[in-house]
Amino acid sequence: MADVRSVAEAVFRQESGRILAGLIRISGSFDRAEEAMQEAFSTALATWPEKGIPESAAGWITTTAHRKLIDVVRRDNIWREKQTSLRYAAELAGFSPGPDLEDSLMNFPDDRLRLIFTCCHPALNQEAQIALTLRTLGGLTTPEIAKAFLLPEPTLAQRIVRAKRKIQEAHIPYEVPPTHLLPERLPSVQAVIYLIFNEGYTAASGDQLVRIDLCSEAIRLARVLCDLMPAEPENLALLALMFLHHSRRYARIRRGELVTLEEQDRSLWDQTAIREGLTLVEKALASGAPGPYQLQAAIAALHAQARTPEQTDWPQIAELYEKLLEHNPSRVIALNHAVAIAMSAGLEAGLKRIDDSGATGELNDYYLFHAARADILRRLNRPTEAAEAYGRALALATNQVERNFLDRRLRHLNRLSELG
Amino acid sequence: MRYMMLIYSKEQPGGLEQEASQRNYVGHRALMDEAARKGIFVAAEPLAPTSSATTVRVENGKAVVTDGPFAETKEQLAGYYILNCESLDEAIEWAARIPTMCKGGEGCVEIRPLLGIPVRPELEVATGQAVAGNG
Numbered sequence: 266m267a268d269v270r271s272v273a274e275a276v277f278r279q280e281s282g283r284i285l286a287g288l289i290r291i292s293g294s295f296d297r298a299e300e301a302m303q304e305a306f307s308t309a310l311a312t313w314p315e316k317g318i319p320e321s322a323a324g325w326i327t328t329t330a331h332r333k334l335i336d337v338v339r340r341d342n343i344w345r346e347k348q349t350s351l352r353y354a355a356e357l358a359g360f361s362p363g364p365d366l367e368d369s370l371m372n373f374p375d376d377r378l379r380l381i382f383t384c385c386h387p388a389l390n391q392e393a394q395i396a397l398t399l400r401t402l403g404g405l406t407t408p409e410i411a412k413a414f415l416l417p418e419p420t421l422a423q424r425i426v427r428a429k430r431k432i433q434e435a436h437i438p439y440e441v442p443p444t445h446l447l448p449e450r451l452p453s454v455q456a457v458i459y460l461i462f463n464e465g466y467t468a469a470s471g472d473q474l475v476r477i478d479l480c481s482e483a484i485r486l487a488r489v490l491c492d493l494m495p496a497e498p499e500n501l502a503l504l505a506l507m508f509l510h511h512s513r514r515y516a517r518i519r520r521g522e523l524v525t526l527e528e529q530d531r532s533l534w535d536q537t538a539i540r541e542g543l544t545l546v547e548k549a550l551a552s553g554a555p556g557p558y559q560l561q562a563a564i565a566a567l568h569a570q571a572r573t574p575e576q577t578d579w580p581q582i583a584e585l586y587e588k589l590l591e592h593n594p595s596r597v598i599a600l601n602h603a604v605a606i607a608m609s610a611g612l613e614a615g616l617k618r619i620d621d622s623g624a625t626g627e628l629n630d631y632y633l634f635h636a637a638r639a640d641i642l643r644r645l646n647r648p649t650e651a652a653e654a655y656g657r658a659l660a661l662a663t664n665q666v667e668r669n670f671l672d673r674r675l676r677h678l679n680r681l682s683e684l685g
Numbered sequence: 686m687r688y689m690m691l692i693y694s695k696e697q698p699g700g701l702e703q704e705a706s707q708r709n710y711v712g713h714r715a716l717m718d719e720a721a722r723k724g725i726f727v728a729a730e731p732l733a734p735t736s737s738a739t740t741v742r743v744e745n746g747k748a749v750v751t752d753g754p755f756a757e758t759k760e761q762l763a764g765y766y767i768l769n770c771e772s773l774d775e776a777i778e779w780a781a782r783i784p785t786m787c788k789g790g791e792g793c794v795e796i797r798p799l800l801g802i803p804v805r806p807e808l809e810v811a812t813g814q815a816v817a818g819n820g
Contacts, residue, residue, distance in 0.1 A: 388773055435798050436686050438772035446774070 269313045272322050273306055280323040282402035282489075286376035287327070288334055289439060295401070295429045297337045304337075305330035377402065378441050378493045381486075384428075385454040386437045393428035394457045395464075400425055402489070403461075403482050413479050414464065451494075455503050455558065458486045462507050466514075480511055501549035502558035508542035509565035511535070523670040527574045539569045557592040560585050579609035596628060600637045607641050616641045632661035636671060643678065652678045687727055687799040688776040689767050693760040694785050694792025696734055712784035720768055720779065727767035735761045760792050767799065 281302065288298035305326050319325040384397040399405045405413075411421040431437065442450040465479030487504040494500055516533035517524055524530075546566045549559050564585050571577040583605035589598050599622050607615020619638050628634040639654035655675040662668045701709065713729070720726035738754040754761065766783060770776040776796050785792035 386773075388777070435773045435796075436771075438774050440772075440774075442774065 269310060269318060272318050273309050273313070273326075276323050276326055277306065278404045280326070281404040282380070283377055284323075284327050284330055285401050286380040288330055289380060290376050291331070292334055292338060293439070295432065297334065297341065301334035301337050302326075302330045304333040308333075375441065375493075377489060379439050381454050381490065381493075382441055382450060383432060383437055383439050385450075385457045386432075387450070387453050388435060388437055389428050389431060391457070391460070393424050393431075394453070395460055396421055396424045397428045398457050398486070399461065399482065402486060405482065451497065451499070454490065455499060458483050458490065459503060459507070459558075461486070462510070466510060480507070480514070483507060484511065498549040498552045499556045499558045501545050502556070502562040505542045505545035505549060506558055506562040506565055508538045508545065509562065509569050512538035512542065512569060518666070521666070521669075522673070523666045525670075526568060531572065534569070542566065542569065555588070557589060560589045560592070564589075577608070579605055583609045596622070596631060597633060600633055604637055604641070607644075612641055612645050616645065630661060632658045632667075634658075635661065639671075639674070643674070648678050648682055652682070686772075687767055687769050687801070688773075689765055689797050689799050690776070690780050690783060691762055691795040691797065692764045692766070692783060692785055692792065693758075693795065694763045695759065696761050696763070700734070709784050716779075716782055716784075717766075720766075725769040727769055729764070729766040731764035732762060734763075763792070773798075 284305075285298050285302055288301055289295055292298050292301070308329055309322075309326055313319075380401055381398065384401055385394045389397070396410055399410050400407065407422050407425065408418055411418040414421070462480050462483035465483065484504065484507050487500065487507060491497075491500045491504050512535040513526075513529060513533075515535070516529040516531070517526075542562070543566055546559075546562045549555075550563060555563070564582050567578045567582055567585075583602065586598060586602035586605050590602055600619065603615050603618040603622065605615075606618050616638070619634070619641065622628065623634055623638075635654045635658035639651050639658055642648075642651035642654055645651075652675060655671055655678065659668060659671045659675060662671055700706065713731075717726060717729050735754045738752075740751045740753065740755045742749050742751070763785075766779070768776065768779055770779065773796070780794040780796050783794050785794060
C-alpha cells in the first residue's frame with residue numbers, strides 16, 4: 266500500500282501538470298479538468314493495491330483521467346452552458362481510448378505551454394499567476410503553496426478560485442500567444458518563475474526545507490519552458506541564473522545567519538549546478554543583444570567563476586549592471602551598480618554614486634540603500650558614519666535573517682569603536 | 686464573446702483644444718470603421734462630461750437624486766465600445782488602440798465581458814427545455 270501511495274504521489278508531482286494541461290484543452294475548464302484528474306488518482310489508490318501498479322502508471326492515470334472527463338462533462342451537460350458543452354461533447358465524441366492514445370495524450374507539449382501562458386496571463390494579478398502556476402504546472406497542493414508563502418490556506422484557495430473564475434468569465438484564451446504578442450507576454454511567464462525562485466531564495470524565514478523546494482520547483486518550471494521554447498535565449502538565461510544562485514544555497518546561510526557572498530565558504534558551492542549554469546549562460550549569450558536575464562546570468566556567472574572574492578571581475582560586473590540599468594532602471598539594480606563601481610573603480614567613487622542616487626530623498630525609506638552605504642563606509646574605515654547607516658537600515662528591514670545580519674555588523678562596529 | 690470597453694480619461698474644464706478633439710474623433714472613426722469591416726463592431730459612443738451626470742439611488746423605496754457621478758475618481762467614464770471578440774487577448778489588442786483622451790489627458794480602458802440575458806429564462810426553468818439563448 267505504501268508503494269501504491271508513493272508511486273501515485275510521484276506521478277502527481279511529475280506528471281500532473283502535463284495531464285491537467287491536456288484535460289483543460291479538451292474540456293475548456295480548469296475545474297472539470299482538476300475534478301477528472303482527482304478522480305483518476307482516487308481510482309488508482311482504490312484499485313492498484315488489488316490489481317497491481319500498471320507498467321506505465323502515468324499513462325494509466327492519463328487515460329483514466331480522460332475517461333473521467335467524459336463522465337464529468339456528460340454529468341454537467343445540462344442546460345447550463347449548453348452551447349460550450351456541446352462543443353466539448355463534439356470533440357469528445359471523436360475520442361476513443363486505445364493503446365496508441367496514451368502516447369499521444371502524454372506527448373502534446375503545446376498543452377503545457379498553453380497552460381503556462383494562460384496561468385501567467387497579464388490580466389491576472391501576479392499573486393494569482395504564481396499560485397495558479399504552482400498549483401497546475403507545479404503539481405503542488407494548495408496547503409503546500411500556502412505553507413511555502415506563509416499564507417493562511419483559505420487566502421490561497423480563494424486566490425486560486427478567483428483566478429480560475431476570471432479565466433472562465435473573461436475568456437482568457439488557452440493558447441500560446443501569436444509571435445507578435447510574445448515579446449510582451451513571455452516576460453510575465455519568466456517573471457512568475459523567477460518570483461517563485463526568489464520567494465524560496467531570499468526570504469529566508471519560515472520552513473527552510475519548503476523554501477528550497479520552491480527553488481527546485483522554479484528550476485523545474487524553467488526547464489519545461491526551455492524544452493518547449495528552446496530557441497529563446499532569455500529562457501535559457503533564466504534557467505542559468507537560477508542554477509547559479511541555487512549553487513550557493515548551502516553556503517549563504519550558516520546557523521540561521523545570512524553569509525555575504527564575500528564571506529561564503531566557496532567549497533560549499535554546488536559545482537554541478539555551477540557547471541550546468543555556465544553551459545547555459547554560454548548558449549544563451551551566443552545570440553546577439555542580451556536581454557535582462559542574460560545580463561543577470563552573466564553577472565552570476567562571473568561571481569561563480571571567482572575562486573576567491575579577490576578574483577571577482579568587478580569591472581566587467583559594473584559594465585553588465587550598467588547595461589541592465591538600461592533595461593530596467595530600478596533602484597535595486599542602481600544600488601548593485603554602485604556597489605560594483607565601489608569594488609572596481611574605488612570605494613569613494615561607489616559612495617559618490619550611491620549618494621547621488623539618494624540625493625532626491627526617495628531612497629530614504631529603502632533599507633538596502635542604507636545597508637549598501639553602510640557597507641562602503643565600513644570598508645572606507647569610517648565607522649561612525651557606517652554605524653549610523655546600519656542603524657537606519659536596521660530600523661527599516663523586516664526580514665529576521667537580514668535584521669540579524671545588520672545587527673551583527675552594527676555590534677561589530679560598536680565593539681571596534683570601544684576598542685579604539 | 687461581447688466585450689464592453691469602458692473608456693476612462695481625465696476631464697479637463699473647457700474640453701479639448703479643437704485640433705486634439707479633431708484628432709481624437711478621426712482616431713475613433715478609423716477604429717470603429719475597421720471593427721465594422723471585420724464584422725465585430727457592436728456599438729460605441731462618447732458620453733457627455735460628468736458635469737451633466739445625475740445619480741439616482743433608491744433609499745427606503747424612494748428615489749434619491751443627486752448631482753454628479755456616483756463616485757469621484759481621478760479619471761471619469763467618457764465613452765464605451767462594445768466589440769465581439771474571440772478572446773480577452775483580441776479584446777486587449779483592440780482596447781490598446783482606442784484613443785483615450787476623449788475629454789482631455791491620457792486615460793485607460795477597462796474591459797468587461799458582457800454576460801447577455803438568456804431569452805425568457807423562466808420558460809426554460811419551467812419546462813426544462815433548452816431554449817436558444819443569446820448568452
